Amino acid sequence: MEVLGVGIALLTMFVGFGLLIGILFGFFGMGGSFLVTPALIVMGYPTRVAVGSGLAFVFGTSIIGALRHRSLGQVDYTLAALMTVSVTAGIEVGKRGVFALESLGLADTVVSIAYIGLLGAVGAFILVDSRRKSNEESSDTADDQVGLFSRIRVPPMIDLTGGPSISVWVIFAVGLVVGVLAGFLGVGGGFLLMPAMMYGFGVPAAVAVGTDILQITISGGVGSLLYAQSGGVDLSIVVPLLAGSALGARIGAAATKLVDEDAITGYFAVMLLLGAVAVGVRQAGNYLGIEMLQVVSLVIIVGAALFVSGAVVTLSLRELRAVRTSTPQSNTD
């Protein structure tokens, strides 16, 4: 039996995989194309279809995630708009850098090394920081919300959700740098935007995730439209994946209200570090001509996604149980 031209077994697998990715996406504001595209390539889909369908899936999932975060009051629209403009401009500059490297025959090597280095460095920094914060039992939460760029007071200044006041010029500059890196690496930039907003601007983790997802909705929509024009979007992939991720994104977004902020950043860091390992293994496979390493890379990514999403759900249920025990009549989201 087939639905949408796809067998029931494959359809069920897509829905389950979507659920898993949805939880991570709703919780971290990243992980969509990062997980889906390599999985589809390993399953034998052409790269164009894998990338295009991955983008369309990210677009759909991010709409649901953004709506959910909006209902939880975790989206800063001004910041999302400013970041979208600056990141888009930056992506164009980054792409030109890749084309220049391509003409020198160095693009693949340089981009791969930069990707692994950046994922690893950002992941290690966030992991160390979240460990430090959880060890400081008497840490001052007000101090934790002061962003790295809060001291730059070049007008006009805007007040962001969660309290911080940041110069518009600083937001543009950070968005531009993130955009250049995203365009250079060929990624959406979610894993760069979330820490940039948290550490750079001092925005709370949940708001950084919500705002990041709204920005991804816009870029994902434009990207999937471009790929759809060349036949790169396959609805038989996108529809079942989205059916699962729509539920997962609700669970992930609700979990950001329950799970401790340090735990969010800690798990985010683990995802990035395992992502760096997976990309490293895949590149080693390409370099050495060992196809098996592509599968190993995918197993690391899917295994990490399973582990982290499982941990998110378990921690959320534990928190929910604790909240209900202390206030039995409270209505938790």
Next chain:
Amino acid sequence: MFGIETLGSTLQSVVLVGLVLVEALALYVGYGTLEEAVGERFVTAFTGE
């Protein structure tokens, strides 16, 4: 699929992305209704109360 193959490539791509948007919104509303209806019972079962 969905009878959109006969459309021009630009219109077809807009319809494709539009279908993804419609599906996302329908799922958001659908799962939201489901959550309202059975969410509490589901959470109670999972938290073991």
